[in-house]
Amino acid sequence: MKPFRDISIDKKLLVMALFKCGMVLLISITPLFIFQIWNFRTTFERDTAVLAAIIGGNSTAAITFNDPQSAKEVIHSLQVKPNVRGAYLLLPDGSLFAQLGDNYSVTLFSEIPSGANSCFNAGQLLFRQPINLDHKHIGTLYLQLDYKNTFNKLLEFYGLLVLAVVVISIAFSLFLNKILRRSITDPVQTLAAAAKRIGRNQDYSIRVDARQCEDEIGQLTQEFNQMVEHIGMQEKILQENREKELNESREKLSSLIHSIDGIVWECRPHGSYEFTFASTQMERILGYPPKDCLKTPGFWEEKIHPEDAAQTLQTYRDMVESGQSYTQEYRVQAADGHWVWIRESGRIMTENGKATAVVGIYQDVSEQKKAAEQVEKLNQKLFEASRYAGMAEVATGVLHNVGNVLNSVSVSATLVNEQMRRSKSINLRRGLDLLRENNNHLAEFLTADPKGRLLPDYLCRVGDELATEQAQTIEEMTSVGQHIEHIKEIVAMQQSYARVSGALEIISSTDLVEDALRMNTGAFQRHQIQIKCQMGDALPRVCVDRHKVLQILINLFRNAKYALDAKPSADKQLTIQTVQTNPDIVSIIVRDNGIGIAPENLIKIFNHGFTTKRDGHGFGLHSGANAAKEMGGSLTAESNGPGLGATFTLELPIAKIKPNASY
Amino acid sequence: MPPSTQPACHWVRKSLWVFALALTGWIGASPSGRAAETNVVAGEYQVKAAFLYNLTKFAEWPEASFTAPGAPLIIGIVGDDPFGTVLDDIIRGEMVGTHPLLIQRLKADQEGGDCQLLFFSRSENKSFLKQLSQLRGKPALTVSDIDQFAEQGGMINLHLIGKSVKIEVNPGAAEKAGLKLRAKLLSLARKVDPATHD
Numbered sequence: 001m002k003p004f005r006d007i008s009i010d011k012k013l014l015v016m017a018l019f020k021c022g023m024v025l026l027i028s029i030t031p032l033f034i035f036q037i038w039n040f041r042t043t044f045e046r047d048t049a050v051l052a053a054i055i056g057g058n059s060t061a062a063i064t065f066n067d068p069q070s071a072k073e074v075i076h077s078l079q080v081k082p083n084v085r086g087a088y089l090l091l092p093d094g095s096l097f098a099q100l101g102d103n104y105s106v107t108l109f110s111e112i113p114s115g116a117n118s119c120f121n122a123g124q125l126l127f128r129q130p131i132n133l134d135h136k137h138i139g140t141l142y143l144q145l146d147y148k149n150t151f152n153k154l155l156e157f158y159g160l161l162v163l164a165v166v167v168i169s170i171a172f173s174l175f176l177n178k179i180l181r182r183s184i185t186d187p188v189q190t191l192a193a194a195a196k197r198i199g200r201n202q203d204y205s206i207r208v209d210a211r212q213c214e215d216e217i218g219q220l221t222q223e224f225n226q227m228v229e230h231i232g233m234q235e236k237i238l239q240e241n242r243e244k245e246l247n248e249s250r251e252k253l254s255s256l257i258h259s260i261d262g263i264v265w266e267c268r269p270h271g272s273y274e275f276t277f278a279s280t281q282m283e284r285i286l287g288y289p290p291k292d293c294l295k296t297p298g299f300w301e302e303k304i305h306p307e308d309a310a311q312t313l314q315t316y317r318d319m320v321e322s323g324q325s326y327t328q329e330y331r332v333q334a335a336d337g338h339w340v341w342i343r344e345s346g347r348i349m350t351e352n353g354k355a356t357a358v359v360g361i362y363q364d365v366s367e368q369k370k371a372a373e374q375v376e377k378l379n380q381k382l383f384e385a386s387r388y389a390g391m392a393e394v395a396t397g398v399l400h401n402v403g404n405v406l407n408s409v410s411v412s413a414t415l416v417n418e419q420m421r422r423s424k425s426i427n428l429r430r431g432l433d434l435l436r437e438n439n440n441h442l443a444e445f446l447t448a449d450p451k452g453r454l455l456p457d458y459l460c461r462v463g464d465e466l467a468t469e470q471a472q473t474i475e476e477m478t479s480v481g482q483h484i485e486h487i488k489e490i491v492a493m494q495q496s497y498a499r500v501s502g503a504l505e506i507i508s509s510t511d512l513v514e515d516a517l518r519m520n521t522g523a524f525q526r527h528q529i530q531i532k533c534q535m536g537d538a539l540p541r542v543c544v545d546r547h548k549v550l551q552i553l554i555n556l557f558r559n560a561k562y563a564l565d566a567k568p569s570a571d572k573q574l575t576i577q578t579v580q581t582n583p584d585i586v587s588i589i590v591r592d593n594g595i596g597i598a599p600e601n602l603i604k605i606f607n608h609g610f611t612t613k614r615d616g617h618g619f620g621l622h623s624g625a626n627a628a629k630e631m632g633g634s635l636t637a638e639s640n641g642p643g644l645g646a647t648f649t650l651e652l653p654i655a656k657i658k659p660n661a662s663y
Numbered sequence: 664m665p666p667s668t669q670p671a672c673h674w675v676r677k678s679l680w681v682f683a684l685a686l687t688g689w690i691g692a693s694p695s696g697r698a699a700e701t702n703v704v705a706g707e708y709q710v711k712a713a714f715l716y717n718l719t720k721f722a723e724w725p726e727a728s729f730t731a732p733g734a735p736l737i738i739g740i741v742g743d744d745p746f747g748t749v750l751d752d753i754i755r756g757e758m759v760g761t762h763p764l765l766i767q768r769l770k771a772d773q774e775g776g777d778c779q780l781l782f783f784s785r786s787e788n789k790s791f792l793k794q795l796s797q798l799r800g801k802p803a804l805t806v807s808d809i810d811q812f813a814e815q816g817g818m819i820n821l822h823l824i825g826k827s828v829k830i831e832v833n834p835g836a837a838e839k840a841g842l843k844l845r846a847k848l849l850s851l852a853r854k855v856d857p858a859t860h861d
Contacts, residue, residue: 061847064717064720066827066828
């Protein structure tokens with residue numbers, strides 16, 4: 001069963017009318033009914049009282065003059081009342097004077113309370129009427145009346161009456177409902193139907209006939225019509241505005257699409273991939289009118305460069321299959337025959353997991369390609385230039401190192417030269433010349449001639465001197481040989497590093513220190529320098545140019561060696577320490593206890609051309625600091641003053657990313 | 664002390680007595696009564712005395728027949744008094760309306776013009792007609808137990824039928840005298856019209 005709110009207005013009105021009617025009837029009939037019952041009882045009682053009074057009054061003479069016959073006649077007159085069951089006239093002594101009916105018993109009428117004249121008992125009314133004459137009690141009349149029958153009849157009557165009223169009311173309600181229906185429900189239903197039709201068909205030309213009446217429903221109908229008209233007009237304006245806006249935005253979109261520097265397109269994802277849309281840029285870029293390429297199966301396929309076609313189409317198919325966006329570049333032949341580099345960016349449109357279309361853009365990247373080629377050439381040139389520059393730098397480095405060694409060689413050579421110049425070989429010749437002159441009388445000469453007798457000793461002394469000279473020369477020449485060996489080592493080392501020069505590597509700082517030490521081992525041994533290494537455990541690897549770091553370290557070692565020259569051989573100490581000083585940096589600390597650096601020189605030592613060495617040229621620390629900076633690190637110096645040693649710190653960046661670029 | 668303010672018990676006792684008397688008379692007069700013959704006669708007049716008293720309640724006198732509102736209603740007994748003290752006992756202290764009851768026993772030739780009720784004893788069965796004619800025009804209720812009293816111009820006749828006392832009324836005579844008899848009395852009584860007997 002439908003809830004009340006969902007049933008039609010018609011039925012609602014009917015139900016409400018019936019309910020109202022029923023309530024009115026109930027409310028009006030109930031008190032009326034109660035009143036009627038009460039009234040009936042009181043009336044019945046009163047009527048009985050009147051009757052009793054009359055009978056009693058009429059009986060006075062009969063009692064007074066002791067005429068039971070007359071009394072009987074009077075009492076029997078009650079027979080005409082059907083509800084009288086019995087009437088009994090009693091004298092004051094309790095004897096029965098006259099009676100109607102034969103139900104008299106003292107107990108029956110003793111039900112009447114002593115203060116009252118009557119009582120209702122078992123569906124009957126018992127009534128007591130004292131009979132007085134001139135204030136004298138001469139007898140009592142008792143009446144026994146049937147109350148229930150009369151009451152039931154009354155109830156029956158009222159029941160029928162209520163039924164009749166209800167039936168008439170319902171009939172009247174139905175009648176009223178019919179009238180109401182004509183004037184309220186029907187117009188409302190018409191309105192509802194019209195509203196439904198309008199809502200369903202969006203037909204705002206529908207109007208409801210409002211001429212029927214002038215009441216609220218009529219007004220509602222008129223308002224409804226006006227509202228519909230208003231909505232219709234608004235809808236029309238809205239529609240126009242919408243179309244206008246749509247056209248504007250369509251034009252905007254179109255002009256935007258067509259003004260993009262690239263061919264915006266849409267094509268089918270399968271089959272011959274014919275275009276369903278191509279922007280006008282197609283004609284500008286490639287010279288094909290868009291309408292020519294639309295709907296032409298295989299249009300684009302034919303224009304792709306034969307070398308690129310297979311790869312391009314394969315990529316396209318794979319991407320359609322996987323539904324991924326993609327970008328690819330290939331060559332396409334323009335209408336005038338020249339080849340155009342195209343970058344294709346595409347996106348697969350899917351619906352329920354199935355590719356429905358591919359949209360994308362073709363960009364002419366020929367210029368970019370050309371530019372890229374030029375950049376490539378330029379890079380190559382730059383590379384070569386930098387190579388030369390690098391070579392020059394290497395040469396400088398090598399020459400510096402070689403120069404350092406050549407100083408020693410030069411000293412040795414000078415020494416040997418001077419020795420040779422001051423050689424005692426001329427004394428030997430003089431002795432030998434004396435022997436040649438006296439070749440004929442050699443024995444005489446040697447024995448007789450005073451000169452000759454001295455000659456053997458002289459020769460012996462010359463021989464000793466020559467032997468000493470030879471030993472000195474051999475010693476110097478050995479030293480020169482060693483220096484030349486060192487030069488050879490330097491050159492070989494430079495050659496081995498030159499191959500990887502310029503490339504950043506991820507490398508352990510400990511390895512670098514060890515490599516550099518190895519290169520200087522000989523020199524340190526010669527100068528009796530004690531090396532102390534304090535390598536940090538599990539240090540992160542650094543991202544550096546191995547060659548440059550080695551160069552810096554070798555230079556630092558050499559400087560240290562020089563600074564330690566003045567110290568006695570027992571106290572030449574060089575400490576090398578590697579430590580991670582912060583999350584991004586590993587530091588290599590080179591500390592010596594040599595001559596130290598004066599405070600005024602501390603700020604100048606990295607300047608180009610500054611040196612405190614007799615034969616230095618002020619290049620090593622300068623280039624070392626620059627190289628450290630280029631690698632993202634630094635080279636700094638500390639000293640507490642002359643004679644107090646110096647500390648050089650090389651900071652190197654910790655590797656974060658895999659290096660593949662060159663600089 | 665006015666009678667109306669007498670204690671109720673007195674009333675009740677009195678009335679009970681009156682009706683007991685009337686009933687006793689009635690029962691005594693009944694064939695089944697076991698009363699002695701003398702009692703029957705005595706009972707008859709006891710009943711008649713009660714009747715006489717009761718008649719005052721079923722008749723109405725014109726106002727003019729009383730000298731004052733509190734004047735007594737006089738019951739006159741003409742001729743030999745058959746009631747003895749019975750009637751005195753009955754009416755003692757009784758009132759009719761505002762009027763106390765009073766008994767006046769009249770001599771044979773004494774005029775009863777002041778009485779409101781006149782009872783003619785049987786002893787007057789020869790002379791009552793003359794007396795009736797003398798009373799003509801005066802509002803006196805004439806009662807008797809003389810045979811044919813009502814037919815001969817009297818107003819009420821108390822006569823024995825069998826053992827019970829019955830009332831005959833001549834409404835015409837009462838009307839002429841300006842008296843009104845209650846319908847209740849008339850309904851009990853046998854009505855007599857002298858014209859039909861003349």
